[in-house]
Amino acid sequence: MPTAGDSELDTPALALLWAARETGLLAALVDGAGDEREAADAAGVTERAARIVTDALVDLGFLRRVDGAVEPANRALGLLATRDLRSVGTVPAALDRFDAYAELPRTMESGVPPVDPDERVRHRLGAAAALDDATVEATVDAALAANPDAERALVVADGPGRHARALADRGVDVTLLDGPAVIEAVEPLLESTLVTLRAGSLVDVEAAFDLVLTVDGAWRQGVEENRFTVLAAAGALSPGGAVVLVEPLRDRSAAAVEVAAAALATGSGEPYPESTVAEWFVDAGLAGIETSDVPGTPYQAVAGRLDDSGI
Structure with a gap:
């Protein structure tokens, strides 16, 4: 059910996490790039953006600071691997929906929604497992x-x-x-x-x-x-x-309105x-x-x- 078992992230938090995923900043941070300056270089984003996003992800419990560096916390587990559906949780599917909503104007023009890659199918199954x-x-x-x-x-x-x-x-x-x-x-x-x-x-x-x-x-x-x-x-x-x-x-x-948006996207x-x-x-x-x-x-x-x- 799209309304049940959803991530507790609000829209601004989802937007930050989604932008971090799309730019590669999230991967740089959770893969152990070191501090936010090194992650910014790896992702090609500004240091200011990396600092603000990193602080937010620490506050949200996805990252933690250790000896001047950042590393993934337990909440980031579902962002790192999808092999075990029980570990995926709801956040990856919530990010996929956010991405689909961002593409909604193009989808409305073409009538063709984006095709889900295998990874997104596993995200959806992981969210369903967390119902x-x-x-x-x-x-x-x-x-x-x-x-x-x-x-x-x-x-x-x-x-x-x-x-x-x-x-x-x-x-x-x-x-x-x-x-x-x-x-x-x-x-x-x-x-x-x-x-x-x-x-x-x-x-x-x-x-x-x-x-x-x-x-x-x-x-x-x-x-x-x-x-x-x-x-x-x-x-x-x-x-x-x-x-x-x-x-x-x-x-x-x-x-009904929420589901209509998801169906259209x-x-x-x-x-x-x-x-x-x-x-x-x-x-x-x-x-x-x-x-x-x-x-x-x-x-x-x-x-x-x-x-x-x-x-």
């Missing part, structure tokens, strides 16, 4: 409310599998479905859990699940992609099963109104469509069930 437990549990509660007796669940595009793991902890037999690159990246996080990993597409999934859950997926996609996703999700249900989309609805969510979707999402469910042959707020979050859960006959 707070209360939000995860509230989301899973909302999903299970659509089918409390669910025994088998398919969780789609759940990245590091926070919701999949929470469902498995409730005794549900869970499969996490995502693209091959994401599954490869998150496998180390989930290899010791009861979650089954599957790389592929919804169209390849046979009907066998009592619950299909997607979180934060619809606003990243266009209308036709979402229509197809809900149809394929319905096709993966066993009779009486439910599809649940947990999303920030444009006409109900306090996060990074993808092809937008926050959709409740009526549009319900239409996808109807078109997929789902009934008993209901929308509920997810407590403690600005998100809503839209749920629909497949008739017990499977028709």
Whole structure:
């Protein structure tokens, strides 16, 4: 969720950290360039800029001063490596979003958002891994409310599998479905859990699940992609099963403006109104469509069930 688990950095702090990353000053500082004068030379920025940014990063806890030099503090760990997604945290993804917002005028002109390199995908997965437990549990509660007796669940595009793991902890037999690159990246996080990993597409999934859950997926996609996703999700249900989309609805969510900006800057979707999402469910042959707020979050859960006959 873009509004949950975010870095506590405000806009000025993000701007300083982003500028330091873009100029190479951040790399010079965390790679042990010595003091800010040497870092300024390495990055090609003024000594004044290096001094001000270094002081700010010390105050923010990313750097510390030792014997006249600066070195990375624990908070900078996620800026140094992305191999272990649990160490990435939320800051790199927050910087990526800031970068995407800076490019928003060009994106609005071209209609084509910047392509995420592999490193940024790992940043996004790291931020998702840092999602707070209360939000995860509230989301899973909302999903299970659509089918409390669910025994088998398919969780789609759940990245590091926070919701999949929470469902498995409730005794549900869970499969996490995502693209091959994401599954490869998150496998180390989930290899010791009861979650089954599957790389592929919804169209390849046979009907066998009592619950299909997607979180934060619809606003990243266009209308036709979402229509197809809900149809394929319905096709993966066993009779009486439910599809649940947990999303920030444009006409109900306090996060709608924030999500609209993120969608415009990074993808092809937008926050959709409740009526549009319900239409996808109807078109997929789902009934008993209901929308509920997810407590403690600005998100809503839209749920629909497949008739017990499977028709």
